[in-house]
Amino acid sequence: MDTHNLPINRKNSIAVARLLDAMADDLELEVLCGFQGIGRSVYTSDINRPGLALGGYLDYFASDRVQILGNTEIHYMEQLSAAGLQHRLEGMFSFEIPAFLLSRNLTPSHIFMDMCNRRGIPVLRSRKSTDEVISRIILFLAEEFSPETIVHGSAVDCYGVGCLIVGAPGIGKSETALELVERGHRIVADDVVALKRRREDSLYAESSPVIEHHMEIRGIGIIDIKSVYGVGRVRNSKRIGLVVELEEWSQESEYDRTGLTEEFVTVLGVRIPYLLIPVRPGRNLAIILEVAALNHRLKELGVHPAQKLNERLMTLMSNGDA
Amino acid sequence: MPEVTEELRVVNSLGLHARPAATLVQTVLKFKSDVHISLNGHRVNAKSIMGLLTLAAAQGSILVVTCTGPDAEEALTAVRNLVEAGCGES
Numbered sequence: 324m325d326t327h328n329l330p331i332n333r334k335n336s337i338a339v340a341r342l343l344d345a346m347a348d349d350l351e352l353e354v355l356c357g358f359q360g361i362g363r364s365v366y367t368s369d370i371n372r373p374g375l376a377l378g379g380y381l382d383y384f385a386s387d388r389v390q391i392l393g394n395t396e397i398h399y400m401e402q403l404s405a406a407g408l409q410h411r412l413e414g415m416f417s418f419e420i421p422a423f424l425l426s427r428n429l430t431p432s433h434i435f436m437d438m439c440n441r442r443g444i445p446v447l448r449s450r451k452s453t454d455e456v457i458s459r460i461i462l463f464l465a466e467e468f469s470p471e472t473i474v475h476g477s478a479v480d481c482y483g484v485g486c487l488i489v490g491a492p493g494i495g496k497s498e499t500a501l502e503l504v505e506r507g508h509r510i511v512a513d514d515v516v517a518l519k520r521r522r523e524d525s526l527y528a529e530s531s532p533v534i535e536h537h538m539e540i541r542g543i544g545i546i547d548i549k550s551v552y553g554v555g556r557v558r559n560s561k562r563i564g565l566v567v568e569l570e571e572w573s574q575e576s577e578y579d580r581t582g583l584t585e586e587f588v589t590v591l592g593v594r595i596p597y598l599l600i601p602v603r604p605g606r607n608l609a610i611i612l613e614v615a616a617l618n619h620r621l622k623e624l625g626v627h628p629a630q631k632l633n634e635r636l637m638t639l640m641s642n643g644d645a
Numbered sequence: 646m647p648e649v650t651e652e653l654r655v656v657n658s659l660g661l662h663a664r665p666a667a668t669l670v671q672t673v674l675k676f677k678s679d680v681h682i683s684l685n686g687h688r689v690n691a692k693s694i695m696g697l698l699t700l701a702a703a704q705g706s707i708l709v710v711t712c713t714g715p716d717a718e719e720a721l722t723a724v725r726n727l728v729e730a731g732c733g734e735s
Binding site for chain 2: 330332426473475492506513514515517534539543545
């Protein structure tokens with residue numbers, strides 16, 4: 324599988340409007356002021372609590388981040404004199420700030436709101452606690468800025484293991500996926516699989532919102548797995564635990580015969596166990612995939628059948644009983 | 646390996662829906678070259694009907710068609726003729 328030439332999409336920035344749109348229900352957000360700046364861009368998934376900047380220390384002010392104002396910041400601003408506050412805010416506002424986000428339904432001073440209105444810096448307010456706001460906003464931004472790609476293949480949740488099936492066109496990826504669905508497993512996406520790195524070490528497969536769980540079967544046309552097999556056989560997203568490449572059986576290729584060595588592929592920087600499975604008429608690929616998934620689970624649980632057998636064999640030989 | 650790229654405009658009024666997408670797939674399948682189509686940074690294999698559908702290319706969209714392979718030129722000409730003719734639709 325060629326994982327080096329995948330087209331990687333990664334957002335450089337998102338508009339504050341997008342944040343508001345996506346998190347409005349989750350965080351119970353409202354716009355307090357600075358509405359004209361709703362198109363401002365956020366360039367990083369980090370957030371900042373501008374306590375020190377409000378205190379006048381601007382040497383390391385992370386101005387390009389969403390600024391979270393909690394109880395501490397609001398009460399600190401309240402105890403400053405009007406002139407003092409004005410002065411401090413002017414210092415802060417000499418930097419480009421994407422947006423302010425207030426927690427706990429707090430209301431900031433008029434001076435602050437006036438300045439944000441004049442400069443068009445959106446001020447959003449949530450009813451949730453500061454911790455809750457911070458953890459949700461970081462998760463949301465990290466996901467928005469995560470790298471994405473599209474691969475041709477199928478993604479199936481097989482015994483709880485997310486399997487990404489890849490291979491040349493016409494090798495039987497869709498048919499294998501369909502047979503797995505028939506055998507009770509769940510399909511994530513067929514043909515067009517969107518891959519997203521959520522955290523440093525996890526890769527998720529998602530279906531495209533346009534085609535969802537539709538599948539093209541040559542000779543029949545487009546079918547909808549959700550309608551034909553029911554909602555129990557589909558899911559929208561699944562972490563990929565195993566990449567399986569199907570390849571036409573060839574005399575030249577060497578296939579793993581023991582399972583003692585493990586191979587990996589790196590997709591979007593995430594290392595994932597990889598299997599190369601030869602295809603030959605009469606080989607039931609769905610069953611082979613089920614076994615591969617179950618064996619993968621065993622290994623995850625710390626049981627390594629091939630290694631165990633080999634160790635037993637070696638103990639036998641060293642005892643001279645063999 | 647020869648590679649050619651061209652921008653093509655979707656002309657048929659209903660956009661690249663299932664029927665024209667299928668016609669496009671049938672056309673490019675005749676060639677050995679890989680054909681990829683991108684729209685707004687979203688790149689798909691033109692030999693996959695589901696891939697083409699995810700583009701949701703409405704009338705007026707500009708598709709970036711890239712053909713790579715021994716018959717890249719011929720493949721691109723065929724794609725151009727088809728897309729400019731509305732993929733067999735009006």
